[in-house]
Amino acid sequence: MENQDSDSRLDCCSSFISNISVQVVSAPGKLPGRRPPRKPISRAKPKKQLNKKAPFWNVQNKIILFTVFLFILAVTAWTLLWLYIRETESRDAFYFAGMFRITNIEFLPEYRQKESREFLSVARTVQQVINLVYTTSAFSRFYRQSVVADVSSNNKGGLLVHFWLVFVMPHAKGHVFCEDCVAAILKDSIQTSVVNRTSVGKLQGLAVDMDSVVLNAGLRSDYSSTIGSDKGCSRDFYADHLSLRYPLEVSTTSGRLTCHFKLVATAGHLIRFSVESVQIEADNCVTDSLTIYDSLLPIRSTVLYRICEPARTLKSFVSTNNLMLVTFKSPQAWRLSGIRAYFEVIPEQKCENTVLVKEITGFEGKISSPYYPSYYPPKCKCTWKFQSPLSTLGIALKFHNYSITKKSVRGCDHGWWEINEHMYCGSYMDHQTIFRVPSSLVHIQLQCSSRLSDKPLLVEYGSYNISQPCPVGSFRCSSGFCVPLAQRCDGVNDCFDESDELFCGTLQPACNASSFRRHSALTCDGFPDCEDGRDERDCTRGIPCNNRTFKCGNDVCIRKQNAKCDGNVDCPDGSDEEGCSCSSSSPTLHRIIGGTDTREGGWPWQVSLHFVGSAYCGASVISREWLLSAAHCFHGSRLSDPTPWTAHLGMYVQGSAKFVSPVRRIVVHEYYNSQTFDYDIALLQLRVAWPEALKQLIQPICIPPAGQKVHSGEKCWVTGWGRRHEADNKGSPVLQQAEVELIDQTLCVSTYGIITSRMLCAGVMSGKKDACRGDSGGPLSCRRKSDGKWILTGIVSWGHGCGRPNFPGVYTRVSNFVPWIHKYVPSLL
Incomplete structure (x- = not known):
């Protein structure tokens, strides 16, 4: 109890006891009958005792410190991750190029100078308005800035403002952006004037023409080049002299090339840009291109024309306003050796005329598209009024490399025509056509395409006798041509549009001297092509039978020992080709680029596909009514329509097909990618199946087994009517x-870098042997060693140029599409 009390006291009055303790300790000796005195208690001593009882680095404190460390580390990591995400998002920028016309501000010459006070003032005002529009929109958290690139005059008055919009968002959320959405925000912000019933509305005090608002997604490289941060190969031109040609040449030897040339003329005039020569890599506009815009920014919807292959003939293009942008792009400048071109200022033309034809039959004059021989600009309109002196004389129009047909519910890709209140669509072809209007008074209006510049049109006009459009004894083609009646249904396409051979049943060659010269392979082929059999008279094909000959079904022996199923009818009764599921035809030893002429009938599965009467692509016969071709031949709304397509089978020389059928159906693979040419395959169904009577000249090629393995170095053949x-x-x-x-x-x-498992390459690495333009969709035929049958191993798809060293042709690998083919053609199973 005494000790406990003394401890309590020590705790309560430590300072007092401390003083006493010091005094006691200072006395010498020990007191009798007493315990040894405690050690003096000082203020430093208890701390030592506490350290001994609970050291700082005990387990509990270590856990606390470790927890604090983990917390600090987590906060730091989260902060760094947040900063990284913010930094990553800043790189995922989306650029939109646009323009609109402001009607209540007049143009000043100072606006051409980007550093002038006048330009900066207008640019600042426009940017503030656009910023307000998008910072209050649904995309406000992604919007970053607007930049005015150009302020120019235009032929409608006021100011034409070209600008960029920049948005920033994570790449994963980029799908929320669409051009129409971004453009709709701007257009919806313009309040259209209802009182004046015009398209001019108010945008925060700016009078903006609604019809002039255009907005498209753009590229970062174009943004950098046009706003001045990375000018590179870019220049601005201003032209005001009508009689001068302003040269524009580009020549480079190394590095990446991106050029932007802005061409501006005085208001009220147009710009004609003429290209004399272009040495640029042909690649379907994926990398290399020369593009002409009807604006000062690379806005896709304002493209006038795009050149993506070498050109050595003069082509010229006309703007619809007083400005134009020309861009040259090439990822490797060594591919592009030079471009020579010039531009000039021209006045606007009115395409309107009244024509009085003479009282004579025949063609007497010419009319043409606007600015002929330049490509005519989009959205142009021409009007002609023709009048003949007599009511018995109609108006005849001879179109050069062009034709018109009645307009369907679909649009017209190459201009639409209104002739005496009847609508027609125009299309290009490689021959002349004649269109006759049975009226002495004809009103014609041409409405140009609304998308791109198009080839120049030249039309001859004259009068004709309405009661007798074609001379006696002649046949009138659907295109207006007149051909001798004897050439109707003779197996030769004399009308170019093939109307003389339609509804003729099986096409048979005319049995006369000229026809035999044209179709010499039909004589003595074992099949009576002429009704009187004269093509098979005096044919000495029978020889003694032995182990070196083949015995036909009528006991006639022929010299060929392996005639069975070789694709050529050697027996007069055709028994050597009976029961053959697909062709074993063998080409001649004579051997597209680096190729030679074939022998007629050597490739009986080869097909030529004609689009609006002109050879366009190739295909392969795989059954009585199905063909196999390339998907890229039918890419686009116009090309995917089967109506203008015809298939020419059993053909050796263009225009001499043994069988012609319209195309009923086109099936393009659902995964076809027009940028990479992956899944480049399509099926075509014929409207009329080719007859069994022509099986000696038309035979299907075998489809390979699914997953067929091919070996490098294996020899195959590519065929077609394409460029040599x-x-x-x-x-x-x-x-x-x-x-x-x-x-x-x-x-x-x-070599290419973008070859998928659905593609294969074939060619000669040294070059000089390859498919080329016009061969697309045609067969790559390989002969199977086991049974001698020909297999459709590939379909001509794409390539880097034609016959270039180290750049073989790329083909669709047919074996990867066998189940897809069987889905539509189950008869091949």
């Missing part, structure tokens, strides 16, 4: 063939 040289302007009239070899897939990938 990369610089050719037109294809070959005679079917060509070239032997190529399959290229290792790894080597193919290293």
